[in-house]
Amino acid sequence: MKTTFISTTTLWNSPRSTLDKLQSELVRGNREVVTGRHMDVGLALGRKTGKSLSLRQERATLDTLSDSNATTTLRLKSTSAALDQIRTVADTFKNSLVGTRVGPQDLPLVISQAKAGLDELVSTLNENAGGQYLFGGVNSKVRPLNAYGNGPSSAVDAAFLGFFGFTQNDSGVANITSAEMQAFIDGPLAELFADEWQGTWSQASERNIQSLISPTERVETSATADEAAFRNLAMGYTMAFGLGISGLSDQTREYLLNRVIGTLGEGVSGVTGIQAELGTVQQKIDQANERMSLQKTFLDERITNFEAVDPAEAKVRVDQLSTQIQMSYSLTAQLNQLSLIKFI
Numbered sequence: 001m002k003t004t005f006i007s008t009t010t011l012w013n014s015p016r017s018t019l020d021k022l023q024s025e026l027v028r029g030n031r032e033v034v035t036g037r038h039m040d041v042g043l044a045l046g047r048k049t050g051k052s053l054s055l056r057q058e059r060a061t062l063d064t065l066s067d068s069n070a071t072t073t074l075r076l077k078s079t080s081a082a083l084d085q086i087r088t089v090a091d092t093f094k095n096s097l098v099g100t101r102v103g104p105q106d107l108p109l110v111i112s113q114a115k116a117g118l119d120e121l122v123s124t125l126n127e128n129a130g131g132q133y134l135f136g137g138v139n140s141k142v143r144p145l146n147a148y149g150n151g152p153s154s155a156v157d158a159a160f161l162g163f164f165g166f167t168q169n170d171s172g173v174a175n176i177t178s179a180e181m182q183a184f185i186d187g188p189l190a191e192l193f194a195d196e197w198q199g200t201w202s203q204a205s206e207r208n209i210q211s212l213i214s215p216t217e218r219v220e221t222s223a224t225a226d227e228a229a230f231r232n233l234a235m236g237y238t239m240a241f242g243l244g245i246s247g248l249s250d251q252t253r254e255y256l257l258n259r260v261i262g263t264l265g266e267g268v269s270g271v272t273g274i275q276a277e278l279g280t281v282q283q284k285i286d287q288a289n290e291r292m293s294l295q296k297t298f299l300d301e302r303i304t305n306f307e308a309v310d311p312a313e314a315k316v317r318v319d320q321l322s323t324q325i326q327m328s329y330s331l332t333a334q335l336n337q338l339s340l341i342k343f344i
Contacts, residue, residue: 056303074129086233090236097257107245119148138208143203152192164186180257220277232264235267240260
């Protein structure tokens with residue numbers, strides 16, 4: 001015959017042995033009640049865990065694209081505001097020349113406005129946001145345009161001297177005919193704003209930034225200082241003050257001013273076209289955001305179907321665990337009162 005020794009300590013520790021497990025399950029249950037989601041998704045779903053993770057990855061990709069689109073929208077708005085400013089300044093200067101006979105007394109004002117317009121154009125095209133130049137194209141870390149005095153002026157002076165044989169301040173400017181001025185503008189001067197634009201005027205890239213605005217759609221989301229519109233504006237301003245306009249004959253001056261008006265007009269139209277293209281891009285981004293919002297709602301529903309717990313069942317389980325823990329505490333307290341001294 002064998003007897004088993006049972007001590008009071010063993011009785012005290014018996015309820016405690018399950019208390020840690022009950023408390024862990026209670027923490028888990030409370031968290032599931034609050035979040036509405038399995039605390040351990042892998043344990044709850046088993047082999048279906050991969051599908052849940054795939055849905056969450058797809059959802060995260062849409063969130064990343066939405067955040068990227070918000071940044072792109074800010075860049076587009078900044079670019080559009082800059083284009084508005086460029087177009088307004090150029091249009092105002094052009095309109096001041098249209099229908100007005102510019103006499104020698106008006107030339108200082110015309111020259112001053114043209115210089116200010118070119119400075120404004122260069123300054124605006126060199127604007128940056130967040131350390132990136134808006135009009136640099138994919139070369140957004142480098143300042144797009146040189147100031148007129150940092151290279152372009154020397155190139156214009158050299159082209160003028162090479163073609164006419166004297167400088168813009170020489171008295172021989174008065175003998176330049178309209179035909180000669182036309183030949184110079186359409187030849188050496190136009191070349192400075194065509195093949196020689198890069199390097200002389202610009203360090204911008206001819207390629208615009210492309211952005212992925214949805215999982216399947218990529219669009220150009222910037223404008224570059226190499227656009228023909230900006231070249232025309234720069235050329236128009238330069239013609240108004242850089243070709244010795246003060247010393248020209250009345251006939252040649254009138255021809256030159258008409259070319260300035262026409263060139264600025266082409267530039268303004270080009271800027272309007274760029275704004276229209278960027279407006280279309282913004283519309284595409286808005287549509288993409290709307291589609292992705294619907295996709296995110298759909299994915300959220302599917303994820304919930306996989307990972308959600310039954311709130312009623314989770315609440316009942318939490319209540320049961322709380323009751324068991326209270327009973328364990330109560331039983332432990334009662335066992336603590338057991339003592340042989342009370343029975344002696």
